[in-house]
Amino acid sequence: MSLANSYVESLRGGLVVSCQARADNPLHGPVFMAAMAKAAELGGAVGIRAQGFDDIAAIVDATALPIIGIRKDFAAGDVYITPSLADATIVRDAGAQIIALDATDRPRPGGITAPELIRSIREELALPVMADVDTVSAGLAAAEAGAELIATTLSGYTGGSVPPEADYDLIAALVAEGLTVVAEGRIRDARDVERAFGAGAFSVVVGTAVTNPWRITERLVSGLPPR
Numbered sequence: 545m546s547l548a549n550s551y552v553e554s555l556r557g558g559l560v561v562s563c564q565a566r567a568d569n570p571l572h573g574p575v576f577m578a579a580m581a582k583a584a585e586l587g588g589a590v591g592i593r594a595q596g597f598d599d600i601a602a603i604v605d606a607t608a609l610p611i612i613g614i615r616k617d618f619a620a621g622d623v624y625i626t627p628s629l630a631d632a633t634i635v636r637d638a639g640a641q642i643i644a645l646d647a648t649d650r651p652r653p654g655g656i657t658a659p660e661l662i663r664s665i666r667e668e669l670a671l672p673v674m675a676d677v678d679t680v681s682a683g684l685a686a687a688e689a690g691a692e693l694i695a696t697t698l699s700g701y702t703g704g705s706v707p708p709e710a711d712y713d714l715i716a717a718l719v720a721e722g723l724t725v726v727a728e729g730r731i732r733d734a735r736d737v738e739r740a741f742g743a744g745a746f747s748v749v750v751g752t753a754v755t756n757p758w759r760i761t762e763r764l765v766s767g768l769p770p771r
């Protein structure tokens with residue numbers, strides 16, 4: 545590891561809470577996301593993943609935790625998680641210490657490849673990178689380009705239907721390649737967290753199961769007998 549790595553190192557063995565709420569979610573907005581992040585900090589999270597300038601800046605003010613920042617640009621198409629250097633710069637300016645981005649091999653706006661974007665973020669913004677991938681080959685390409693962390697965030701979201709469980713096989717396969725792996729995506733409870741660490745994860749990110757009461761309620765209601 546080479547860049548600003550006390551932040552990366554501080555995530556080792558811990559839980560990162562993803563505090564994000566889309567525009568249609570009643571909890572959308574920096575006040576709610578900062579409160580979520582503060583609650584996560586009180587609960588023992590070692591880091592926060594957050595989206596967009598306003599949420600990230602509010603979380604910087606509310607907590608002392610390192611932030612894995614992203615900027616979602618849904619107008620960019622399928623590759624919407626920090627698709628460009630301009631997006632990464634906004635995330636840096638908001639105060640994030642680590643930049644995450646879509647590092648799948650899908651085409652992105654401007655024709656830049658994920659490895660090219662990773663190199664330019666590390667060179668021009670001097671921040672460590674977390675590469676959100678869907679396959680081992682994308683993980684290897686991202687690590688080769690210098691990404692400090694390889695996350696399973698996009699497994700299940702780049703084709704076909706979304707599976708119910710986290711992709712423990714991908715976690716283990718990336719670990720077997722010697723990569724520093726963050727388990728993210730569909731991790732729902734303490735057993736899942738334990739299983740992800742058991743597969744060799746360096747850190748685990750949980751979003752929906754902590755910060756989306758809409759989806760948590762839906763899940764509980766779906767288990768009720770018909771009324």
Ligand SMILES: CC(=O)N[C@H](C=O)[C@@H](O)[C@H](O)[C@H](O)COP(=O)(O)O
Pocket residue numbers: 562564614625697698701728729730731749750751752753
């Ligand atoms: C695919 C995609 O856009 N994932 C996003 C990435 O930032 C978020 O919407 C997820 O909530 C996050 O990855 C955490 O995952 P989960 O909410 O399953 O714990």
